[in-house]
Amino acid sequence: MADILSDEEIEAQLPAEWAQDDDEIVRTYEFDDYLRGVNFAQMVGEIAESQFHHPEIIIRYSEVEIRLTSHEEGGITDDDIEMAELIESERNA
Numbered sequence: 001m002a003d004i005l006s007d008e009e010i011e012a013q014l015p016a017e018w019a020q021d022d023d024e025i026v027r028t029y030e031f032d033d034y035l036r037g038v039n040f041a042q043m044v045g046e047i048a049e050s051q052f053h054h055p056e057i058i059i060r061y062s063e064v065e066i067r068l069t070s071h072e073e074g075g076i077t078d079d080d081i082e083m084a085e086l087i088e089s090e091r092n093a
């Protein structure tokens with residue numbers, strides 16, 4: 001079970017463009033084409049399955065919002081930060 005991070009630790013470790021929203025970290029990615037967003041969501045889902053740590057994924061017409069929290073711990077942990085970093089790597093690949 002990962003430890004819940006303090007707001008200061010979250011601030012220090014959050015990848016650029018990500019933000020804390022209460023007990024979640026969030027980032028919205030913009031896409032020119034709806035299906036590119038859908039494909040990105042699929043890739044995020046595959047990362048989530050490989051990490052066994054699952055975000056909320058909201059697919060809109062021209063953007064995809066990713067929200068991460070550690071449900072079992074009841075807050076933001078290193079698992080969420082790690083997922084954000086993996087998603088960033090995938091998006092920038």
Ligand SMILES: C[C@H](O)[C@H](O)[C@H]1CNC2=NC(N)=NC(=O)C2=N1
Pocket residue numbers: 052053054055068069070071072073
């Ligand atoms: C039952 C519980 O949801 C599972 O053990 C795993 C799966 N994926 C998960 N994903 C997230 N975001 N938080 C969890 O605590 C978590 N737990």
